[in-house]
Amino acid sequence: MTPRDDNDEFRVDGGEASAGTLEPPVAEGEAVVDSEGPDTDESQAVVINPAEVVSAVDDDVGRGEPPESASSGSDSACVSETAQATATAAPQPDAERAAAVIGHPVWRLPNCKIAGTEYVADLAGLFSEFNPVEIQNVTLETGDTGVDCNFDTKLKAILCRPMDAGDFDFKLNIDVVKYERHVFPLRLTVNPDPKTLWKNIPSDQNAFYAKPDSSNAFLACGDGLSIVAASQRGRSHAQDGKPRDDDFAYFHDEDRQYWILAAADGAGSARFSRKGSEIAVKSMIDEIRLSTSGDFWTSIEPTLLKWKDDGDPSSEQAIRTILYKVLVSAAFEARKRIGQAAKDLQVRHQAEYGRDEKISPRDFATTLMATIVKRIGNRWFVASYWVGDGAVAVYRPDGTSSVLLHGMPDGGEFGGQTAFLTMDSVWPNDAKSIIDRRIRFDLLDSFKAVVLMTDGISDPKFETDNRLRQVDAWDDLWHDIDSAVCFGDRNDSVAERLLSWMDFWSLGNHDDRTLLILY
Amino acid sequence: MRRLPVYLLIDTSGSMKGEPIEAVNAGLRTLVSSLRRDPQALETAYISIITFDREAKVIVPLTAIEDLQLPEITTPESGPTMTGAALELVCNRVDLEVRSVSNDVKRDWKPLMFIMTDGSPSDIQKYREQIPECRKRHFAAITACAAGVGAKIDALKDLATSTVSLDTCDSATFSQFFAWVSASISSGAQSVGAVSQLVLPSPPAEVSLV
Secondary structure (H helix, E strand, O other): OOOOOOOOOOOOOOOOEEEEOOOOOOOOOOOOOOOOOOOOOOOOOOOOOHHHOOOEOOOOHHHOOOHHHHHOHHHOOEOOHHHHHHHHHOOOOHHHOOOEEEEOOOEEOOOEOOOOOOEEEEOHHHHOOOOHHHEEEEEEEOOOOOOOEEEEOOOOEEEEOOOOOEEEEEEEEEEEOOOEEEEEEEEEEEOOOHHHHOOOOOOOOOOOOOOOOEEEEEEEOOOOOEEEEEEEOOHHHHOOOOOOOEEEEEEEEOOOOEEEEEEEEEOOOOOOHHHHHHHHHHHHHHHHHHHOOOOHHHHHHHHHHHHHHHOOHHHHHHHHHHHHHHHHHHHHHHHHHHHHHHHHHHHHHHHHHOOOOOOOHHHHOEOEEEEEEEEEOOEEEEEEEEEOOOEEEEEOHHHOOOEEEOOOOOOOOOOOOOOOOOOHHHOOOOHHHHHHHHEEEEEEOOOOEEEEEOHHHHHHHHOOOOHHHOHHHHHHHHHHHHHHHOHHHOOHHHHHHHHHHOOOOOOOOOOOEEEEEEO | OOOEEEEEEEEOOHHHOOHHHHHHHHHHHHHHHHHHOOHHHHHHEEEEEEEEOOOEEEEEEEEEHHHOOOOOOOOOOOOOOOHHHHHHHHHHHHHHHOOOOOOOOOOOOOOEEEEEEOOOOOOHHHHHHHHHHHHHOOOOEEEEEEEOOOOOHHHHHHHOOEEEEEOOOOHHHHHHHHHHHHHHHHHHHHOOOOOOOOOOOOOOOOOEEO
């Protein structure tokens, strides 16, 4: 800020002031001598009060130029009688004349959103206080702010591209007829570009429950199917060197043609949630593998076909019971293991550090989503279990332009509120309500992709729960990813590019991001 | 985008005149400029300022940090402290401005409230009535600041999830308090809704938790 002394002897420093002017362009040598005012077709002529116009003087007088030009006044445009008289009588710097300086309160310019961008501040409001024809000259002083700023006469606006963030004080001088100078202190706030403020501090890989800050994987499964997965620590964690709380795991049984996909999002506010998400996805894979081993699939195949092809309701009920045993039991086991981990950690803290703190499963809070995909003849059985936010979906099932959301996200009244595997409310004492709320299954002719994602992806890409059900939102996302990762390549590079794609910028959305796709 | 709504309630009764209100103005300027430098706060925090003296007024409606322009806060010569009216107003503003329970718009984070006063509520009955109303708005945290020896701590404790006291109303102490408010907002901008109450960072020495 450069506070200036607003005294009568005001001098315009041509070096730092970017002078704008509201005067019409006047051709050199053009003299205006009649009392009708200046002969110009510009509507914003400087002086049009005929009574005041007696002769022509140098148009530079109003700008506070040195007297040399004033003495050659007869070859230029006109100003008021007073100006003429003074200029002739006292060939001294204009500033030494007793022009009245009228101070005004600080005028706040709209904030510049991001340093380094083009900025235009409309000053129409400020100029509305003046009769445009009385304005002779406008100058902008930027002082030592270092901001390259100009006043645009036509737009009545300030144009600049401030390169640094901060608060800057300028001064706008408006000279009007009768030697009045109105001085408006202007204040401009320039925000930094949030992108430049984010830091990427690696998490401590030797810390307790350490986890790599990112991870990706690709698996070619034959038969034109592949799994691609990537998980990226969010900027909000990278900013403080905190670990990634998301996790994923998958399994493929080549012989029996089935897949298990699992993803989890550890709660940001739970101190060991990075471990909670890891335990959750691993337990899910382990438990489902166990319960679907041996001749499990051949034994249930007739039931699946009877339900799908004959519409047999008792078969549907049987499938629900089977999936309760497979999926819900696995999730329950995951929760149990998290409970055990909390107990073990508390004992360890007590033994090693003598700390008496209570460690509960809440400290490991995590969401969990898991999907089983099984080939049945030429068809696909898809079954999911889902607690929390994010999304689980079958994209373009049966060759249709649609999306099958495989469950319902758990949302709260406010943002960021969701359900976690570790919460009692997720485990009502009633199998039917758990199945109704958390289990979905279908037998499909085909699908383009089975997709699991944490809210680090679904929040910026879908915004609301309703958008999750709209296929155009999924189409946009699919094309967006495909153009960046080239799904068709079907090799490790797809996973690497998926991880890079995950670094996408979205204002205010900086959570961990995990995406797991079978396609 | 999910916004973090932050409501700052400032006592502007006559007793705040002079150095205290100057210190508040300076503190707010520091608060805003430090939030501008925190990427998480710059992107998500929205600030509203409500003042209360003989009446409660919205000085700044809920505004993004990047658009925020702080006005100079002034005080009348004297008069009552209508803290209850301020609570009533903040509840109305939350109902109006905070987006919750919808499948069609992005829900905001739970709002935060900071209330600073150097006295006690003149409208004590309304103040009592409004405490349960504030509870219903599900603030992630209500932090009350009792500034100076004249501030009634007991009344604030009934309202707030945490209460702090400042021994003096000078600019050094206020600046510490506002620095702490800024840190609290930053940590609020980072927290995810797994906890029902926001855990605030520990305050500096000049700001004592009571």
